Amino acid sequence: MTQTILVTGGAGFIGSHFIRYLLRTYQEIRVINADALTYSGNLFNLRDVEKDPRYEFLRVDLAVREQVEKVFAGHRIDQVVHFAAESHVDRSIEGAWPFIRSNIIGTHHLLEASMKKNVDRFVHVSTDEVYGSIPYGKADEQTLLAPGNPYSASKASSDLLCLAFHHTYGFPVVITRCTNNYGPNQYPEKLIPHLIRQAMKNQPLPIYGNGQQERDWIHVIDHCRAVDVVRLHGRAGEVYHIGAENPIPNLQVAKKILDLMGKPHSLIQHVADRLGHDIRYSLDSSKIRTELGWAPTISFDEGLEQTVQWYLTHAEWWASIEQRRAERG
Numbered sequence: 373m374t375q376t377i378l379v380t381g382g383a384g385f386i387g388s389h390f391i392r393y394l395l396r397t398y399q400e401i402r403v404i405n406a407d408a409l410t411y412s413g414n415l416f417n418l419r420d421v422e423k424d425p426r427y428e429f430l431r432v433d434l435a436v437r438e439q440v441e442k443v444f445a446g447h448r449i450d451q452v453v454h455f456a457a458e459s460h461v462d463r464s465i466e467g468a469w470p471f472i473r474s475n476i477i478g479t480h481h482l483l484e485a486s487m488k489k490n491v492d493r494f495v496h497v498s499t500d501e502v503y504g505s506i507p508y509g510k511a512d513e514q515t516l517l518a519p520g521n522p523y524s525a526s527k528a529s530s531d532l533l534c535l536a537f538h539h540t541y542g543f544p545v546v547i548t549r550c551t552n553n554y555g556p557n558q559y560p561e562k563l564i565p566h567l568i569r570q571a572m573k574n575q576p577l578p579i580y581g582n583g584q585q586e587r588d589w590i591h592v593i594d595h596c597r598a599v600d601v602v603r604l605h606g607r608a609g610e611v612y613h614i615g616a617e618n619p620i621p622n623l624q625v626a627k628k629i630l631d632l633m634g635k636p637h638s639l640i641q642h643v644a645d646r647l648g649h650d651i652r653y654s655l656d657s658s659k660i661r662t663e664l665g666w667a668p669t670i671s672f673d674e675g676l677e678q679t680v681q682w683y684l685t686h687a688e689w690w691a692s693i694e695q696r697r698a699e700r701g
Contacts, residue, residue: 373400374400374402375400375402375451376403376404377394377403377449377450377451377453377603378406378443378451378452378453379391379406379452380406380407380454380456380482381455382405382406382429383405383407383409383413383415383429384417385412385417385555386455386497386553386592386595386596387456389555389557389596390453390455391403391421393593393596393597393600394600395426395427397600402427403426403427403428404429404430404443404449405418405427405428405430406430406432406443406456407429407430407432407456408431408433408434408456410474411559411697412459412460412561414557414559415429416692417557430443434478434482435478435481437484440481440482444485444489449489449491450492451491451494451603452482452491452493452495453495453497454497455497456474457474457475457530458471458474458475459499460562461501461521461523461646462561464521464523464526465521465647471522472526475527475529476526476529476530480533483545487543491544493544493603494534494543494545495546495547495548496534496546496547496548497599498527498530498547498548499524499549500549500552500588500615500654501520501521501523501650502517502519502527503515503516503517503653504519504524505520506652506653507651507652508652510654511654511655511656513612513613517531520648520650521647534547535547538608539609544608546602546603548602548606548611548612548613549612550598550613550615551588551590551614551615552587552588552653553590553591553592553595554676555675555679555682556683559693560690564625564676564679565683568633568684569683570639571630571635571639572633572684574635575639576640576641577626577629577630577639578642579622579623579641579642580622580642580645580646581646581649582623583621583622583623583640584623585622585651585652586619586620586651586652586654587620587622587625587652588615588617588653589616589618590614590615590668591668591670591672591679594616594670597666598614599614601665601666602660612659613655613660614655615656615657617654619652625676626640627640628673628676629676632676
């Protein structure tokens with residue numbers, strides 16, 4: 373029997389890779405992509421699957437209850453994988469409302485509609501940023517939430533809402549919290565594609581403060597594999613951490629990119645630090661490794677080299693980004 377999976381935010385970076393992963397991995401599956409196509413959503417990311425009969429796109433704003441209810445009224449949906457979120461810290465500092473609207477209100481509407489239709493699995497994709505800065509050691513799934521900016525606070529709020537639906541109603545929700553992703557077709561405001569783009573143009577690579585902020589980078593394909601194993605085998609009501617457990621300073625990431633592109637380190641430009649900048653994120657991912665048998669397969673050096681080459685050789689993708697920006701004014 374064909375299984376129908378609703379993927380929210382499927383036109384974005386991670387969601388588009390996950391949809392492609394599902395369609396490539398499983399034959400007896402149907403994927404509905406619900407995306408509002410806000411600034412970072414780009415259907416060009418899925419141009420290679422748009423004619424697959426197992427794939428359907430619906431333009432949906434999760435913060436509008438009627439739009440969410442219409443999706444569930446018109447389709448039999450077995451499972452939900454919820455990627456859709458406003459996700460850039462700098463933007464949340466400039467204004468928190470879009471993050472509250474999308475990440476909290478949108479998640480609430482999706483939970484309600486999914487529960488009414490007896491969805492048998494709801495995977496909520498979250499972030500390591502809900503713990504705030506981890507100055508040493510690693511956060512495990514029992515670590516207290518301490519978000520340090522409006523974005524991470526909105527994600528922590530949606531996490532708690534999901535867990536409350538499980539505790540109160542027995543709804544089969546499971547949460548993943550992942551470290552920083554990288555890979556092809558990531559929106560260029562994010563660190564790695566932004567640095568690559570600047571280097572391509574021989575322009576300064578801006579690094580906040582001293583550049584010693586540490587992030588644990590994981591390739592998007594390894595993240596997709598982890599989300600899928602949680603979808604299949606994760607225990608309802610549980611949280612699973614996904615990470616490579618190899619924190620790297622931002623300054624070192626910039627230098628690696630410049631080395632791969634044959635550019636001088638003198639292009640690095642230190643700029644004033646971001647407000648409330650978390651110094652370090654680090655997750656203990658032993659639970660998903662021991663319980664579900666997942667482990668990352670792509671090292672950062674290997675993945676970064678592949679990623680740099682992808683951005684250097686996909687001018688049509690960069691053009692699609694510029695076109696989307698022009699359309700939005």
